Amino acid sequence: MSSISAEGLTKQFSNEARPAVDGVSFAVEPGEFVVLLGPSGCGKTTLLKMLNRLYEPTAGRLLVDGVEARSMPATQLRRRIGYAIQQTGLFPHLRVEQNIAVVPRLLSWERPRIEARIDELLDLVGLPREFRRRYPRQLSGGQQQRVGLARALAADPAIMLMDEPFGALDAITRARLQDELLSIQRKLHKTIIFVTHDIEEALGLADRIMVMNEGRIVQVDTPLAILTRPGDRFVEQLTGADDVLRHLSLMPVAAALGSARPSAIAPSVAQPPLRPQDDLRFALTQILGSGAASLPVVDDGYEIGRLTLADLCAILPPTAVVRETPAPAPAA
Ligand SMILES: Nc1ncnc2c1ncn2[C@@H]1O[C@H](COP(=O)(O)OP(=O)(O)O)[C@@H](O)[C@H]1O
Ligand SMILES: [Mg+2]
Incomplete structure (x- = not known):
C-alpha cells in the first residue's frame, strides 16, 4: 500500500x-x-x-x-x-x-x-x-x-x-x-x-x-x-442542500440513526420496518404515510433503532431547513 x-x-x-x-x-x-x-x-x-x-x-x-x-x-x-x-x-x-x-x-x-x-x-x-x-x-x-x-x-x-x-x-x-x-x-x-x-x-x-x-x-x-x-x-x-428532498435522497437511514446499538427486541410485524441502507427520502415518505411518530429500523432481523422526523431534521444542514426569504421586489 x-x-x-x-x-x-x-x-x-x-x-x-x-x-x-x-x-x-x-x-x-x-x-x-x-x-x-x-x-x-x-x-x-x-x-x-x-x-x-x-x-x-x-x-x-x-x-x-x-x-x-x-x-x-x-x-x-x-x-x-x-x-x-x-x-x-x-x-x-x-x-x-x-x-x-x-x-x-x-x-x-x-x-x-x-x-x-x-x-x-x-x-x-x-x-x-x-x-x-x-x-x-x-x-x-x-x-x-x-x-x-x-x-x-x-x-x-x-x-x-x-x-x-x-x-x-x-x-x-x-x-x-x-x-x-x-x-x-x-x-x-x-x-x-x-x-x-x-x-x-x-x-x-x-x-x-x-x-x-x-x-x-x-x-x-x-x-x-x-x-x-x-x-x-x-x-x-x-450536494443539493437547497432541495431538502434531493438531499435526503442522498443519505442512508443509517446516517440519521447515529450511534444506536442493536437491541435484541424483534421488530413488530405491524409496520414494514426501514432498513439501514434505505434512503432518507424513502424513510420520510414511510413515516408520513404510517402516521406513526417513529419507525423501527431493522437490520438482519434485529431492531437497531427507531427513526423519527426529528432525526431527519437534525441531519440536514442548517441552510436546508432555515431558508432565507427573498427580498420583496421593489414597487414599480
Ligand atoms: N492540454 C491543455 N492545454 C490547455 N488547456 C487545457 C489542457 N487540458 C486542460 N485544459 C484546461 O484546463 C481546465 C481544466 O480542464 P480539465 O482538467 O480537463 O477539467 P475536468 O477534468 O475537471 O473536466 C479547462 O479550462 C481546460 O480547458
Ligand atoms: Mg476530466
Missing part, C-alpha cells in the same frame, strides 16, 4: 489565463478510497495527470510514499500507478488478453506468469475467460470498462487513478460496476483516487471526498460530513 500527497501542486497551461490546477495540497493515506468531485472543467483530469506525471506541474511537489516523484523516472513511477479512464484507452487492434498484458509485457514478465495473471484478472473483474480472444469492439461498454480496470490492475500497482471510468455507462451497468469496484477494493486495499462529477457516485464509493472548484480543493471530508456540514455555498449547491 502506498500514500500519495501533494503540496501546492499547480498547472498553468501556457495559452490559458489562469491555472487549471491552482496550489492544490492533500494527503491520501495508504489503502484509502478518495473521490475527487467537481464540475466539468474544474481541473480534475489535469490534477490526475500530474499525479502520474503525464503532465509535469508548473509548481508544487508530489510525494509518493514520502519520496518526491520528481526524483524518480516517470516510467518507474507509472508502473506503481494503475490508470483507468472513461474512454477505456483500450487498443482497438489488440485482443482483450493483449490489452491486459501491456504492462506485464513492458515489465518483461515470463509468459506463463502473464497467462495466469490474465485469467486471474478476468475472474476478478467478472468477465468470462472466453473473452480473452475478443477485440474491444466485440464487447459492450460495461465489459470494455471491466477490461480497462483489469488492465490498470495488471501489474498490481499500489495506487489506482481512475478518471470518470464509469461516466459513459447506463445507470444499471454503472451501479453494478461501482459495487464490483468496492468489492475488489475490499480484497486488494489499493490507494485509489477516483474522479467523478456525480455526487451520488462520490457518496457511494468514497472513504473521503475532495471537492474541487475552479482549480482548487475547497473541502475534504467524509461523505456524511460533506452532506451535513458543507464548507461553503459551492459545496451546498453541489
Whole structure:
C-alpha cells in the first residue's frame, strides 16, 4: 500500500489565463478510497495527470510514499500507478488478453506468469475467460470498462487513478460496476483516487471526498460530513442542500440513526420496518404515510433503532431547513 500527497501542486497551461490546477495540497493515506468531485472543467483530469506525471506541474511537489516523484523516472513511477479512464484507452487492434498484458509485457514478465495473471484478472473483474480472444469492439461498454480496470490492475500497482471510468455507462451497468469496484477494493486495499462529477457516485464509493472548484480543493471530508456540514455555498449547491428532498435522497437511514446499538427486541410485524441502507427520502415518505411518530429500523432481523422526523431534521444542514426569504421586489 502506498500514500500519495501533494503540496501546492499547480498547472498553468501556457495559452490559458489562469491555472487549471491552482496550489492544490492533500494527503491520501495508504489503502484509502478518495473521490475527487467537481464540475466539468474544474481541473480534475489535469490534477490526475500530474499525479502520474503525464503532465509535469508548473509548481508544487508530489510525494509518493514520502519520496518526491520528481526524483524518480516517470516510467518507474507509472508502473506503481494503475490508470483507468472513461474512454477505456483500450487498443482497438489488440485482443482483450493483449490489452491486459501491456504492462506485464513492458515489465518483461515470463509468459506463463502473464497467462495466469490474465485469467486471474478476468475472474476478478467478472468477465468470462472466453473473452480473452475478443477485440474491444466485440464487447459492450460495461465489459470494455471491466477490461480497462483489469488492465490498470495488471501489474498490481499500489495506487489506482481512475478518471470518470464509469461516466459513459447506463445507470444499471454503472451501479453494478461501482459495487464490483468496492468489492475488489475490499480484497486488494489499493490507494485509489477516483474522479467523478456525480455526487451520488462520490457518496457511494468514497472513504473521503475532495471537492474541487475552479482549480482548487475547497473541502475534504467524509461523505456524511460533506452532506451535513458543507464548507461553503459551492459545496451546498453541489450536494443539493437547497432541495431538502434531493438531499435526503442522498443519505442512508443509517446516517440519521447515529450511534444506536442493536437491541435484541424483534421488530413488530405491524409496520414494514426501514432498513439501514434505505434512503432518507424513502424513510420520510414511510413515516408520513404510517402516521406513526417513529419507525423501527431493522437490520438482519434485529431492531437497531427507531427513526423519527426529528432525526431527519437534525441531519440536514442548517441552510436546508432555515431558508432565507427573498427580498420583496421593489414597487414599480
Ligand atoms: N492540454 C491543455 N492545454 C490547455 N488547456 C487545457 C489542457 N487540458 C486542460 N485544459 C484546461 O484546463 C481546465 C481544466 O480542464 P480539465 O482538467 O480537463 O477539467 P475536468 O477534468 O475537471 O473536466 C479547462 O479550462 C481546460 O480547458
Ligand atoms: Mg476530466
